[in-house]
Amino acid sequence: MNINANLEGNVCTLAVEGKVDTLTAPQFEQTFEEYSEKCDKMIFDLAKTEYISSAGLRVILVAHRKMEQKGGLVLKNLNKNVDTIITMTGFRKKFNIE
Numbered sequence: 001m002n003i004n005a006n007l008e009g010n011v012c013t014l015a016v017e018g019k020v021d022t023l024t025a026p027q028f029e030q031t032f033e034e035y036s037e038k039c040d041k042m043i044f045d046l047a048k049t050e051y052i053s054s055a056g057l058r059v060i061l062v063a064h065r066k067m068e069q070k071g072g073l074v075l076k077n078l079n080k081n082v083d084t085i086i087t088m089t090g091f092r093k094k095f096n097i098e
Helices: 025-036 056-065 081-087
Strands: 001-006 009-018 043-044 049-052 073-076
Touching: 001 025, 009 025, 009 056, 025 043, 025 056, 043 056, 049 056, 049 081, 056 073
Parallel strands: 009 043, 009 049, 043 073
Antiparallel strands: 001 009
16 A cells, blocks of 8 residues: 655645555554644545555544544545445445545
């Protein structure tokens, strides 16, 4: 997994490439925590995310809860695989998806 982070004003974008699973979710969470302190709104760009496990979904849920107290969290560019997982788990109704 690779995460490209971009900070523009008070908006952070984390572009996640590869698989987010039990092994890589801690890195995802650590990067989120680092950048969440620097911004009011967070965007997770998941265009190049091949797979996301329950560990990755947990990170997104934690991020959602933390960022909703600020400017919010947006999931952007979900590819087919990730979109299917988000839909099957019922999270599509919970998250702001563009």
